[in-house]
Amino acid sequence: MPTAYQIVEAIAKSQEDSRELQRSQQMQRLFLDQGPFCAYIKDEQSRMLYYNQELQSRFLVDSQEWLGKADSEFLPDPEDARRVMENDQLVLKTLRPLKLIEEVKMPGNNQLCYWLSSKFTFSDGTTGDRRIGGISIDITESIEAQRSLTELNRQLEEKTLKLEAKKRELIYLSDMADMLYSCESEDELYKVIALTCSQLFPNMNGCIFKIANSKNYVQMNSFWGNERTSKEIFSLSECWALRRGKVNILSPHNSGLICNHLIEPVSGTHLCVPLFGQGELVGILHIYAPEEISPEAQQITEIIARTLAIALNNLSIKQRLTYDSLRDGMTQLFNQNYLQTMMEQRLAEAERSGQPLSVIFLDIDNFKSYNSRYGHLTANIVLQRLAKLLLKSIRSFDIACRWGGEEFVIVMPNMTLENLRKRVEQLRIDVQQMQLRDGDRILEGITASFGIAVSEPGITVKDFLNRANQAMLEAKRTGKNRVIEYVNNYY
Known part of the structure; x- marks a missing residue:
């Protein structure tokens, strides 16, 4: 039989163990309630058994409001509740911890938040029932920062592609100017323009029309692309750009004047740009696209037309000077x-x-x-x-x-x-x-x-x-x- 001293000593030890257990439980509760994370415990039906103060402050609830309730009863978005419950059941089924990012709308403002969650199962020491434990950290700022960085990278890549496209355009236009300067005939000029336009506008078709010396009709001199949308020969009155001496555009979003030289049925976008040689209207540059022609492409087309007009002037002067330098002035025979x-x-x-x-x-x-x-x-x-x-x-x-x-x-x-x-x-x-x-x-x-x-x-x-x-x-x-x-x- 134990002595009275041993009994007193056993009681004292039991009381000390009880106090130690209480201190440990208090430390655990303080850790869970004051930590910068959301902690919770659920039963096997995903009903809330415990949630800490951080979770309470995040969702503006007291310590008793969610007890005994499933996520579908307090989360504002049913889809959010369904996903959370599926994750809970997956942990119960596999008995393995699960780490994932959960999306949850906050009540009141429906603001979307992102949680880095870790879910696990354990047994209740008192009842032996299976429990679901979870700890979640708010990573919304990190996700938004990552998305902002991704968006900035996308914008930077888009700007880089635009700069590269602009660089290619400048190279094509520079090469065009060099080649036009070296041309010795109008046919060569038109071939250079056709090459440049096919490089700059690979999805468009186009042609150059020249007014005949008689001034009675217009004739196609050069063509590029795989679809002809205009007559090859027509009168000057059939083109509004020739009649007005101004650019004429017809597109799905710009119901302009329809030129009669276009082949029926007329669709897509048609751009007619007048060509001037020595101040005189000599023809048009015609561009066709199945879709809309961007303002940038229209501007480039007008630059090409002006450059071609200058080249026509220079060629005329060059040919006249060449002719004069090679010919005898009186007889026009060679010198x-x-x-x-x-x-x-x-x-x-x-x-x-x-x-x-x-x-x-x-x-x-x-x-x-x-x-x-x-x-x-x-x-x-x-x-x-x-x-x-x-x-x-x-x-x-x-x-x-x-x-x-x-x-x-x-x-x-x-x-x-x-x-x-x-x-x-x-x-x-x-x-x-x-x-x-x-x-x-x-x-x-x-x-x-x-x-x-x-x-x-x-x-x-x-x-x-x-x-x-x-x-x-x-x-x-x-x-x-x-x-x-x-x-x-x-x-």
């Missing part, structure tokens, strides 16, 4: 500089192909006395008339040149010596029989002396021309008005 340049090329072609190249040197007989008799103005008429005869007598790929004064040179490739003799003899006769007039006055006819030479491998332009010139001088010396062929004994 001496052009002939010498082209003869180098023609000699190289002749040597590579093995075909002969012929040169004809002719000089009007007694032209100084003719000039003294009729005067310079009338003599110039004779030079112009002879130039027209030479152009009429040669082939399209032959070159006729005024060498200087009353001297002329003709270059003829790919012609046998026999045919050359016949051609030049006929030309001598044509010159002799040419009827000359100065208004109503009939002028005295002229004759010319001709020297001809055929190329040899390795001959220079200078030696080649000298041979033909020597033959012409021999024709002069031996009676004029005749054709002499160069032979080696002229040295």
